[in-house]
Amino acid sequence: MSTVQSMKTPSSYDSGSRSEIKKSKSMFGGDIVRQASIDALRKFHPKFMVKNPMMFLVELGFVITLLLTIVPDAFGSAAPRWYNGVVSLILFVTVWFANFAEALAEGRGKAQADSLKQTKKDLWAQKVTATGTIRVSSASLRKGDIIIVREGETIAGDGEVIEGLASIDESAITGESAPVLKESGGDFCSVTAGTRVVSDWVKVRITSDPGESFLDRMIALVEGAERQKTPNELALHTVLVSLTLIFLIVVVTLPFFGKYLNITLHTAELIALLVCLIPTTIGGLLSAIGIAGMDRVTRFNVIATSGKAVEACGDIHTIILDKTGTITYGNRLANDLIPVNGNSVQTLARWAAVGSHADETPEGRSVLEWLTKHSLSYDRELSEQGEFVPFKAETRMSGIDLPDGRLVRKGAVDAIKQWVASKGGPIPSDLDGVTEKIAKAGGTPLAVAVDDQIYGVIYLKDTVKPGMRERFEQLRKMGIRTVMCTGDNPLTAATIAREAGVDDFIAESKPEDKLALIRKEQGEGKLVAMTGDGTNDAPALAQADVGIAMNSGTTAAKEAANMVDLDSDPTKVIEVVAIGKQLLMTRGALTTFSIANDVAKYFAIIPALFMIAIPELSALNIMGLHSPMSAVLSALIFNAVIIPLLIPLAMKGVAYKPLSSEQLLRRNMLIYGLGGLIAPFIGIKLIDLVVGVFL
Ligand SMILES: Nc1ncnc2c1ncn2[C@@H]1O[C@H](COP(=O)(O)OP(=O)(O)OP(=O)(O)O)[C@@H](O)[C@H]1O
Ligand SMILES: [K+]
Numbered sequence: 001m002s003t004v005q006s007m008k009t010p011s012s013y014d015s016g017s018r019s020e021i022k023k024s025k026s027m028f029g030g031d032i033v034r035q036a037s038i039d040a041l042r043k044f045h046p047k048f049m050v051k052n053p054m055m056f057l058v059e060l061g062f063v064i065t066l067l068l069t070i071v072p073d074a075f076g077s078a079a080p081r082w083y084n085g086v087v088s089l090i091l092f093v094t095v096w097f098a099n100f101a102e103a104l105a106e107g108r109g110k111a112q113a114d115s116l117k118q119t120k121k122d123l124w125a126q127k128v129t130a131t132g133t134i135r136v137s138s139a140s141l142r143k144g145d146i147i148i149v150r151e152g153e154t155i156a157g158d159g160e161v162i163e164g165l166a167s168i169d170e171s172a173i174t175g176e177s178a179p180v181l182k183e184s185g186g187d188f189c190s191v192t193a194g195t196r197v198v199s200d201w202v203k204v205r206i207t208s209d210p211g212e213s214f215l216d217r218m219i220a221l222v223e224g225a226e227r228q229k230t231p232n233e234l235a236l237h238t239v240l241v242s243l244t245l246i247f248l249i250v251v252v253t254l255p256f257f258g259k260y261l262n263i264t265l266h267t268a269e270l271i272a273l274l275v276c277l278i279p280t281t282i283g284g285l286l287s288a289i290g291i292a293g294m295d296r297v298t299r300f301n302v303i304a305t306s307g308k309a310v311e312a313c314g315d316i317h318t319i320i321l322d323k324t325g326t327i328t329y330g331n332r333l334a335n336d337l338i339p340v341n342g343n344s345v346q347t348l349a350r351w352a353a354v355g356s357h358a359d360e361t362p363e364g365r366s367v368l369e370w371l372t373k374h375s376l377s378y379d380r381e382l383s384e385q386g387e388f389v390p391f392k393a394e395t396r397m398s399g400i401d402l403p404d405g406r407l408v409r410k411g412a413v414d415a416i417k418q419w420v421a422s423k424g425g426p427i428p429s430d431l432d433g434v435t436e437k438i439a440k441a442g443g444t445p446l447a448v449a450v451d452d453q454i455y456g457v458i459y460l461k462d463t464v465k466p467g468m469r470e471r472f473e474q475l476r477k478m479g480i481r482t483v484m485c486t487g488d489n490p491l492t493a494a495t496i497a498r499e500a501g502v503d504d505f506i507a508e509s510k511p512e513d514k515l516a517l518i519r520k521e522q523g524e525g526k527l528v529a530m531t532g533d534g535t536n537d538a539p540a541l542a543q544a545d546v547g548i549a550m551n552s553g554t555t556a557a558k559e560a561a562n563m564v565d566l567d568s569d570p571t572k573v574i575e576v577v578a579i580g581k582q583l584l585m586t587r588g589a590l591t592t593f594s595i596a597n598d599v600a601k602y603f604a605i606i607p608a609l610f611m612i613a614i615p616e617l618s619a620l621n622i623m624g625l626h627s628p629m630s631a632v633l634s635a636l637i638f639n640a641v642i643i644p645l646l647i648p649l650a651m652k653g654v655a656y657k658p659l660s661s662e663q664l665l666r667r668n669m670l671i672y673g674l675g676g677l678i679a680p681f682i683g684i685k686l687i688d689l690v691v692g693v694f695l
């Protein structure tokens with residue numbers, strides 16, 4: 001057993017050793033760029049374009065001006081053929097830039113999906129049948145099937161270990177090279193298709209049908225197959241479309257004013273004006289920003305099942321964390337057995353072992369290991385004949401009902417006390433002293449009782465994962481409250497809470513208490529994140545706005561959550577929150593920038609178009625552009641090139657500092673609002689200097 005204990009625990013949290021394989025891929029790798037350039041052309045199909053009304057309008061403008069290049073007087077008044085052609089070309093490039101941004105964002109996900117698909121290819125399994133085992137392909141495995149996986153073999157389907165114990169290399173999925181231990185019972189029994197058994201063997205019960213495995217879902221997600229607009233995105237989209245409609249009406253009515261003022265406005269000029277005024281910059285980058293946000297989460301080894309969850313992270317107020325397996329490593333092992341009430345260690349050990357005989361949890365098994373280590377024995381035959389009472393989060397006890405009528409129980413001290421008291425048994429006077437000592441050391445005390453007698457306490461030891469305190473401090477700076485929720489006793493909880501540096505804790509909590517806490521916070525209008533690893537955390541993970549399951553946890557937890565952290569690091573929530581905030585900020589910043597830009601472009605184009613008829617307007621011509629034609633073309637060129645210039649920002653996100661939402665908003669309004677107003681004046685002027693040479 002010693003090899004097992006010295007091995008890395010399943011929740012191998014070690015930020016330093018996290019694999020860089022996935023992150024080292026360059027942001028704009030050559031292949032991805034090439035593919036995106038082609039995909040950008042495919043996206044010209046109206047079927048895709050209608051989803052983005054801003055860019056669809058630009059595409060229509062391109063088609064109309066192209067027509068005017070061929071038949072200049074199609075709509076009566078005619079601008080020169082070359083002019084229509086140039087406008088048409090710029091509009092084409094504008095749409096291509098926007099499509100390229102989206103294709104580039106998608107391309108990075110696709111590349112990742114391809115490498116995952118490699119993992120999935122051609123998996124074989126030894127399926128257990130009534131007569132032995134047969135070799136089957138992973139595609140034929142169904143929920144409930146049992147397979148045996150031996151040393152060196154790859155696990156063919158998602159499932160739970162029901163027998164055996166093995167160290168498993170999960171690097172294909174997590175990028176983490178250190179193998180993790182998986183065993184039946186407890187919170188560390190789930191295994192994932194595509195991972196490899198490096199030593200020993202396990203019997204696995206398959207928990208997902210073909211096409212529904214974790215890997216399948218992951219591939220679908222990174223490929224963006226399931227990507228839908230988030231509520232925030234939809235709201236912004238509506239605003240942008242309304243704005244576009246207003247400008248469309250303004251521009252369509254302009255020719256009538258033109259007629260009144262006795263100026264002819266050419267169709268190409270009107271289209272150029274419209275394209276400059278509508279929010280094309282944000283319209284072109286919106287989808288890329290969303291995709292890139294999801295992608296950034298994936299790069300941190302977190303799989304998010306929805307963009308909505310990533311965004312919700314940006315507004316999280318409270319984070320609820322489970323203690324064991326989340327804040328601590330979770331391999332709670334028997335460290336000592338302390339008798340009470342004058343009993344001997346041997347007597348306590350015997351009953352503790354009888355009560356743990358059939359307990360498959362790491363806690364239960366560690367009791368038997370403790371006996372072996374101390375050369376103590378217990379009555380196995382008697383234990384075999386008893387009826388096992390498995391551990392339940394509700395009762396916080398486990399044990400065995402012996403054939404002679406004796407009931408053996410071990411469990412949380414308060415639960416055992418209640419159980420004994422209900423039978424009229426005494427509470428040993430030295431019990432509280434012993435429990436307190438264990439709890440104050442951060443350990444979990446389990447009381448052992450037979451019928452109405454308490455024999456002593458099992459000291460389960462667990463370790464807080466390193467670096468928790470600093471990380472929780474960071475969350476506090478972001479204005480996020482951390483609450484640890486545990487089924488353990490208040491003293492242990494307090495010790496671990498202090499050691500880890502969480503803001504608050506709730507002890508002796510049952511699954512429904514976690515749920516109630518989340519509902520209460522949500523009732524106050526706060527967004528709540530929950531991290532957990534156990535089946536008993538599943539309801540809370542589902543209820544939370546952001547549910548992050550540890551990859552080391554159970555299938556139930558992973559299915560209920562809307563994110564899975566492949567590194568099983570509860571403080572990863574910091575990165576996800578940062579990415580969520582960054583996503584919201586990036587979208588806000590680029591929207592501000594885009595609209596401020598349009599205002600500035602207005603000042604470039606309007607004076608140019610009307611100056612000849614209304615000389616007073618020359619006062620507005622503060623930019624002193626070369627000519628009306630140059631002004632329109634320069635503004636239009638600026639409008640196009642600003643999209644690719646902002647692609648890196650859209651993909652990487654704006655600079656993020658752990659500040660409160662209000663501070664961030666103010667800072668962004670200043671930088672991107674002001675910047676958005678000034679940039680076009682400089683940009684258009686510079687372009688005009690070049691364009692002017694040719695006119
Ligand atoms: N195998 C077991 N047999 C008996 N009692 C157990 C066993 N495992 C845990 N307990 C007791 O039940 C309590 C609740 O355990 P559980 O693992 O459900 O905690 P939890 O609610 O998930 O919280 P956390 O995981 O944060 O400690 C433990 O604190 C311990 O006292
Ligand atoms: K625009």
Ligand SMILES: [Mg+2]
Nearest residue numbers: 322324325534
């Ligand atoms: Mg737990």
